[in-house]
Amino acid sequence: MSTNAAKNLFIYGSLLCFAVLVILTIDTMGTLDKRAPEITEKVDAGKKVWHKYDCIGCHTILGNGSYFAPDMTKATERKPKGYLKKFLLNPRSIKPDAAMPKLGLSEEEADNLIAFLEWTSKVDTNDWPPKPVLAAAAAAGTASTGQMLFRKNDCAACHQIAGLGGTAGPDLTHTGSKQPDIDWHIRHLKDPASVVENSAMPAFAHLSDEEIRMLAEYLITLK
Amino acid sequence: MQYQSQKIALNFYTAAVVLFLVQVLVGIIAAVQFMWPDFFILNFNTIRTLHINALVVWLLMGMMGATYYVVPEESETELWSVPLAQFQFWATVLAVGAVVAGYIVMGLNPQANTEIFGTRLLNEGREYIEAPRWADVLIVVSVLLFLFNNLMTILKTKKFTAVQGVLLGGLTFLALMYIPGMFYTKSMVKDQFWWWWVVHLWVEGSWEMIAAALLAFMLHKLLGADVKVLAKWMYIETGLVLFTGILGLGHHYYWIGTPKYWLWVGGIFSSLEPIPLLLMVWDAFRTTRETRGVVENRVGLYYTVAHAIFNFVGAGLWGVVHTLPQVNKWTHGTQITTAHGHLAFYGAYVLLILSMIYVTLPSLRGVKEFNQSKGYLAFWWMTISMVFIVITITGAGMVQTYLERLLGLDYVTVKAGYNLWFWIFRAIFGVGFLVGAAIIVKDFFTLGKQPLPARQP
Numbered sequence: 001m002s003t004n005a006a007k008n009l010f011i012y013g014s015l016l017c018f019a020v021l022v023i024l025t026i027d028t029m030g031t032l033d034k035r036a037p038e039i040t041e042k043v044d045a046g047k048k049v050w051h052k053y054d055c056i057g058c059h060t061i062l063g064n065g066s067y068f069a070p071d072m073t074k075a076t077e078r079k080p081k082g083y084l085k086k087f088l089l090n091p092r093s094i095k096p097d098a099a100m101p102k103l104g105l106s107e108e109e110a111d112n113l114i115a116f117l118e119w120t121s122k123v124d125t126n127d128w129p130p131k132p133v134l135a136a137a138a139a140a141g142t143a144s145t146g147q148m149l150f151r152k153n154d155c156a157a158c159h160q161i162a163g164l165g166g167t168a169g170p171d172l173t174h175t176g177s178k179q180p181d182i183d184w185h186i187r188h189l190k191d192p193a194s195v196v197e198n199s200a201m202p203a204f205a206h207l208s209d210e211e212i213r214m215l216a217e218y219l220i221t222l223k
Numbered sequence: 224m225q226y227q228s229q230k231i232a233l234n235f236y237t238a239a240v241v242l243f244l245v246q247v248l249v250g251i252i253a254a255v256q257f258m259w260p261d262f263f264i265l266n267f268n269t270i271r272t273l274h275i276n277a278l279v280v281w282l283l284m285g286m287m288g289a290t291y292y293v294v295p296e297e298s299e300t301e302l303w304s305v306p307l308a309q310f311q312f313w314a315t316v317l318a319v320g321a322v323v324a325g326y327i328v329m330g331l332n333p334q335a336n337t338e339i340f341g342t343r344l345l346n347e348g349r350e351y352i353e354a355p356r357w358a359d360v361l362i363v364v365s366v367l368l369f370l371f372n373n374l375m376t377i378l379k380t381k382k383f384t385a386v387q388g389v390l391l392g393g394l395t396f397l398a399l400m401y402i403p404g405m406f407y408t409k410s411m412v413k414d415q416f417w418w419w420w421v422v423h424l425w426v427e428g429s430w431e432m433i434a435a436a437l438l439a440f441m442l443h444k445l446l447g448a449d450v451k452v453l454a455k456w457m458y459i460e461t462g463l464v465l466f467t468g469i470l471g472l473g474h475h476y477y478w479i480g481t482p483k484y485w486l487w488v489g490g491i492f493s494s495l496e497p498i499p500l501l502l503m504v505w506d507a508f509r510t511t512r513e514t515r516g517v518v519e520n521r522v523g524l525y526y527t528v529a530h531a532i533f534n535f536v537g538a539g540l541w542g543v544v545h546t547l548p549q550v551n552k553w554t555h556g557t558q559i560t561t562a563h564g565h566l567a568f569y570g571a572y573v574l575l576i577l578s579m580i581y582v583t584l585p586s587l588r589g590v591k592e593f594n595q596s597k598g599y600l601a602f603w604w605m606t607i608s609m610v611f612i613v614i615t616i617t618g619a620g621m622v623q624t625y626l627e628r629l630l631g632l633d634y635v636t637v638k639a640g641y642n643l644w645f646w647i648f649r650a651i652f653g654v655g656f657l658v659g660a661a662i663i664v665k666d667f668f669t670l671g672k673q674p675l676p677a678r679q680p
Binding site: 001002003006007009010013014017018020021024025027028029031032033035036039043044047048050051052053054055056057058060061062063064065066067068069070071099100101103104116119120123124125126127128129130131132133134135138160163164165166167 | 256257260261266267268269271272329333334336338343346347348349350353385409410411412413414415416418451454455456458459461462465466469470472473475476477478479480481482483484485486488552553555556557558560561627628629630631632633634635636
C-alpha cells in the first residue's frame with residue numbers, strides 16, 4: 001500500500017465511521033425518552049442535587065462513576081424511602097460505620113434526589129445489573145413460614161444473615177442471642193421507632209398479627 | 224534544538240511534571256481512603272476529582288508542549304508567535320489554579336457549589352469534566368489560541384508533513400469533542416450519552432491519533448528512520464484507531480438506557496480496538512530493528528517502545544477482556560474498569576508524554592549526552608509499581624464481580640471485607656509509584672545541568 005492510499009483510507013474511512021456514528025446517535029436520541037419514565041420538575045431538581053454534591057465522585061450511576069461507593073441506579077428499588085432520606089440527611093446518625101459523611105442536604109434536596117433515583121431505577125437498562133445467580137437460588141429452597149415472610153418482605157435488602165444481604169440495617173445473624181425477647185421483636189416490627197430511637201426502618205404494621213409473630217419467631221432462632 | 228521558540232515547550236513540560244506529582248500524591252490519599260474514608264480533611268470525591276483532573280490536565284499540557292516542539296521542527300521555522308504561546312501558557316496555568324481552588328473550596332463546604340446561570344459555580348459534578356462551565360470556556364479559548372498559533376506556524380513555510388497533519392488533526396478533533404460535554408440535559412441517560420462522546424472520543428480517538436503522530440516523530444528523531452515509511456504506518460494505525468474506536472464508543476452504551484443494537488455495534492468494533500495498538504508495538508520494534516544505527520538517546524527509545532507496549536497491554540488487552548456485552552454485563556461498574564483505566568492511562572499517555580520529554584529535553588537544554596541512569600531507575604520504579612497496582616485492582620474487581628454480581632453479596636461487605644488486602648497492597652504500591660515519579664521529576668529539573676560522570680576508559 002502506498003503512503004497516499006493509506007492516507008486516503010485513514011481520512012475517508014474515519015469520516016465514514018463518524019457519519020455512521022452520527023446517524024446512530026440521531027436514531028438513539030429518538031428512542032431514549034420512550035425507554036425511561038417522564039422527567040418531572042422534581043426529578044430534574046434531583047438530578048441537579050446529584051451534580052451539586054458531586055455524588056459521582058464516590059458512587060456510580062448506570063454503572064459509570066467512581067467505584068468507591070455502591071451503584072445508585074436501583075437504590076430506591078429495595079431500600080425504603082424513609083431510610084434513604086434519613087441516610088441522606090445524616091448518614092452516621094442511623095448507620096454509625098457509614099463511609100459517607102454528612103454533606104448538608106436540605107430536606108427538600110433529599111426528597112428531590114430520591115425522586116431522581118426513582119426515575120433512574122425505572123430506566124430500561126437492557127436488564128442491567130443482572131440478577132445474582134446465588135440470590136435467585138437461595139430464594140428457591142424450602143423454608144419455615146417466618147423465613148418465607150423474611151424473603152417476601154425483602155428484609156435482606158437492608159439486613160444480613162450469615163453474610164448474605166444488605167448493610168443498611170444491623171446484621172441479624174445473631175439477633176436471637178442479642179435480643180431473645182419475642183415481644184420486643186413483635187413491637188419492633190409493628191413500630192420500630194417505639195423501641196429503637198431514631199430508627200430508619202419502616203413499620204411492618206400492614207402485616208397481620210399472625211405474620212408478625214411468625215417473623216419474630218424466625219428472628220429469635222437466629223443465634 | 225534548531226529553533227529558539229521551541230523552548231516554550233519547557234514551560235508546558237514543567238507544569239505537566241509538577242501536576243503529575245500532584246496526581247500521584249492525591250492518588251495515594253485516595254488509596255488510603257478506600258480503607259479509611261476519614262483519613263484526610265477532604266473527602267474521597269474531592270481527592271478523586273483532583274486525581275483524575277490533574278491527570279487530564281498534565282497530559283494535555285504535555286501534548287501542547289510536545290506540539291510546540293514538533294511544529295517548528297517539522298515546519299523548519301520559528302513559532303508564529305512566542306508571546307501568544309506564553310500568554311496561552313500562563314492563562315492556562317491561572318485557569319487551572321482557579322479550578323483546583325474551586326474544587327478544594329467545594330470539598331470543604333459543598334454548599335459553596337451554588338448554581339450560576341443554570342450551571343454549577345465550582346464543580347459540575349460530572350466525572351472527568353468536573354470543571355465548571357466558565358472554566359470550560361477558558362479551556363476552549365486556550366486550545367483555540369494554541370491551535371491558531373501552530374496553524375500560523377505551519378502556514379509560514381507551508382511544509383505540510385504527515386506528522387503535523389495527524390498531530391494537529393488529533394488536537395482539533397480533541398477540541399471539537401470537548402463541546403458535547405458543555406450543555407445540560409435533564410435526562411441522566413442523555414447526560415451520560417454525550418459525556419461518553421467526550422471521554423471515549425478523547426482517550427480512544429483523538430488522543431490515540433496524537434499518540435500515533437508523536438510515535439512516528441519520536442522514532443524518526445531517535446533512529447533517523449525513513450519518514451515515508453513511518454508516515455505510511457502512522458496513517459494505517461490512526462485509520463484503524465478511528466475505524467475501531469469511533470464506533471467502539473458503543474461499548475459504553477450497553478447498560479445506560481440506550482437501545483439494544485449498541486450491544487452489537489460496541490461489541491464488534493471495540494473488540495477490534497487492540498489491533499492498531501498491536502501494530503504500533505510492531506512498528507516500534509520493526510523501525511528499531513531496521514535502522515541499526517547508533518542510538519544516542521537510549522533512554523528516550525526505551526520509553527518510546529515501553530509506551531507502545533503498555534498502550535497495547537493497558538488500553539488494548541485490559542480493555543478487550545471486558546468489552547464483550549456477555550462479559551461486561553457482569554463486570555460493568557466494578558473495579559475491573561478501574562484496573563483497565565490505570566494501566567491504559569499509564570501505558571498510552573503517561574509513558575507517551577514522558578517519552579516525548581526524554582526525546583526532546585536534551586536538545587531543549589542544549590546537551591547531546593546526559594546521565595540516563597535516573598530515567599531507567601524511574602521507569603522501573605513506576606512500571607513495576609503500576610503493574611502491581613493493576614494486578615491488585617484486577618484481583619479486587621474479579622472478587623467483586625464474583626461475590627457481588629454473581630452471588631449477590633452486598634457492595635459494602637465485599638469492599639470492606641473480602642477486598643481489604645487488595646486495598647492495602649494497592650496503597651503500598653502507590654508509594655512505590657510515587658518514588659518513581661519523584662525520581663523522574665527530579666531528573667526533569669536537573670537533566671543536562673550537571674556534569675557527566677567520568678567515563679570508564
